[in-house]
Amino acid sequence: xxxxxxxxxxxxxxxxxxxxxxxxxxxxxxxxxxxxxxxxxxxxxxxxxxxxxxxxxxxxxxxxxxxxxxxxxxxxxxxxxxxxxxxxxxxxxxxxxxxxxxxxxxxxxxxxxxxxxxxxxxxxxxxxxxxxxxxxxxxxxxxxxxxxxxxxxxxxxxxxxxxxxxxxxxxxxxxxxxxxxxxxxxxxxxxxxxxxxxxxxxxxxxxxxxxxxxxxxxxxxxxxxxxxxxxxxxxxxxxxxxxxxxxxxxxxxxxxxxxxxxxxxxxxxxxxxxxxxxxxxxxxxxxxxxxxxxxxxxxxxxxxxxxxxxxxxxxxxxxxxxxxxxxxxxxxxxxxxxxxxxxxxxxxxxxxxxxxxxxxxxxxxxxxxxxxxxxxxxxx
Ligand SMILES: [Mg+2]
Numbered sequence: 238x239x240x241x242x243x244x245x246x247x248x249x250x251x252x253x254x255x256x257x258x259x260x261x262x263x264x265x266x267x268x269x270x271x272x273x274x275x276x277x278x279x280x281x282x283x284x285x286x287x288x289x290x291x292x293x294x295x296x297x298x299x300x301x302x303x304x305x306x307x308x309x310x311x312x313x314x315x316x317x318x319x320x321x322x323x324x325x326x327x328x329x330x331x332x333x334x335x336x337x338x339x340x341x342x343x344x345x346x347x348x349x350x351x352x353x354x355x356x357x358x359x360x361x362x363x364x365x366x367x368x369x370x371x372x373x374x375x376x377x378x379x380x381x382x383x384x385x386x387x388x389x390x391x392x393x394x395x396x397x398x399x400x401x402x403x404x405x406x407x408x409x410x411x412x413x414x415x416x417x418x419x420x421x422x423x424x425x426x427x428x429x430x431x432x433x434x435x436x437x438x439x440x441x442x443x444x445x446x447x448x449x450x451x452x453x454x455x456x457x458x459x460x461x462x463x464x465x466x467x468x469x470x471x472x473x474x475x476x477x478x479x480x481x482x483x484x485x486x487x488x489x490x491x492x493x494x495x496x497x498x499x500x501x502x503x504x505x506x507x508x509x510x511x512x513x514x515x516x517x518x519x520x521x522x523x524x525x526x527x528x529x530x531x532x533x534x535x536x537x538x539x540x541x542x543x544x545x546x547x548x549x550x551x552x553x554x555x556x557x558x559x560x561x562x563x564x565x566x567x568x569x570x571x572x573x574x575x576x577x578x579x580x581x582x583x584x585x586x587x588x589x590x591x592x593x594x595x596x597x598x599x600x601x602x603x604x605x606x607x608x609x610x611x612x613x614x615x616x617x
Contacts, residue, residue, distance in 0.1 A: 254421040255365070257363075257364050257365045257371065257374050258364070258404040259364050259378060259396075259397050260361050260396045260397075260398075260401065260405045261362070261393050263358035263393045264391070264393060264413035265298055267297055268285050268298045270391065271285055282302045282306060282325065283299060283324070283326075284297075284298075284303055284325070285328075286310075292315055296310050296312045297310060297329055308320055308321060313551075334357065340388060340389055341388070344388055345362060349362040349364050351363035361405075364377060379416065392413055393414070394415040396419070397417070397418045399420075399421050401487060402480065403480075410435075425459065425482060428459070430454070431456075433454060458477060459481045463475060499597060500597035503525075504545070504593035505521070506590065507589060507592075512586055517589060528570075529565070529570060532596060533565060535601075537599045537600065538564060538601075539598060539599050540560050540598035541559045542573040542577070542595070543558075543593075544574050545594075546589060546591070546592055549588050556577045556580055557577075558573045
């Protein structure tokens with residue numbers, strides 16, 4: 238795409254902010270649930286995830302006291318223990334977390350009918366039609382925080398802004414138990430003070446690229462002429478430049494009302510390093526059952542099935558297969574996953590740390606309309 242094409246997008250739309258979005262993110266979710274269940278764990282460096290005996294696995298969540306040592310989620314336990322030898326580890330009670338998450342999402346849904354759950358501890362609420370201005374939105378957020386604390390004894394951080402991405406960025410600046418409001422006219426000032434890595438999606442690699450051009454803060458980027466930004470950092474750089482300069486970069490179809498599911502997936506992590514094929518298959522099978530029942534619930538048919546496997550060295554591989562036509566059958570998914578698994582040709586199942594199954598290429602089909610396969614094979 239040429240720069241001229243890009244710049245046609247400096248449209249009125251990008252300068253229009255007509256929504257008020259509230260983003261809620263629970264603070265150190267798993268760790269805080271563990272602390273709630275066992276108050277002796279409060280105030281100390283705490284890791285949830287991995288195996289406390291063997292010190293294997295990865296950090297799922299850690300307490301703020303652990304973060305001080307540089308520990309973060311996704312880090313191998315062995316590395317975390319090196320950073321903080323006296324860290325306390327718990328395995329995690331995932332059934333409890335999902336129950337807590339469900340309850341919290343239920344609380345959130347009372348605050349706006351337009352909601353998007355982004356993970357087990359985070360969700361967006363479009364409160365445009367619930368409040369009349371940002372001050373009311375702030376009061377609503379305080380009420381919501383109290384409500385969450387009353388129902389689950391957990392704290393969260395909230396960001397309120399005209400777009401999802403800004404609301405998410407705002408929620409991060411005052412963690413834990415924070416509340417940050419960014420009104421449309423405040424966007425540039427707010428963004429300029431932040432490090433470039435405050436933008437979701439800008440990780441270590443992109444940071445180095447920016448740093449090589451003396452861009453460390455969003456303000457540094459904002460000051461550069463957009464032509465230069467496009468030349469040096471491409472279209473994503475330009476998108477980031479627009480974001481830090483207070484343009485609305487959210488596409489209409491990314492907004493809530495037209496939000497549609499593109500895939501349904503489930504992952505299972507193995508905390509036990511002695512996993513056997515039957516163990517692994519039990520997990521794969523339960524993931525398949527869950528995604529197929531979710532698809533049925535939403536009256537979605539699928540065509541593509543993907544199997545993801547992560548090994549103990551964190552290497553992750555995915556393989557996918559597309560069916561000839563849209564399907565709903567659990568049996569079909571199982572057969573495809575079995576053959577994909579064979580393609581990996583894994584000699585030692587104990588090397589597997591995670592399996593994930595995804596169905597995508599989704600299509601909403603009338604319930605009365607039978608799929609081709611169902612037509613020929615009445616067994617399903
Ligand atoms: Mg969180």
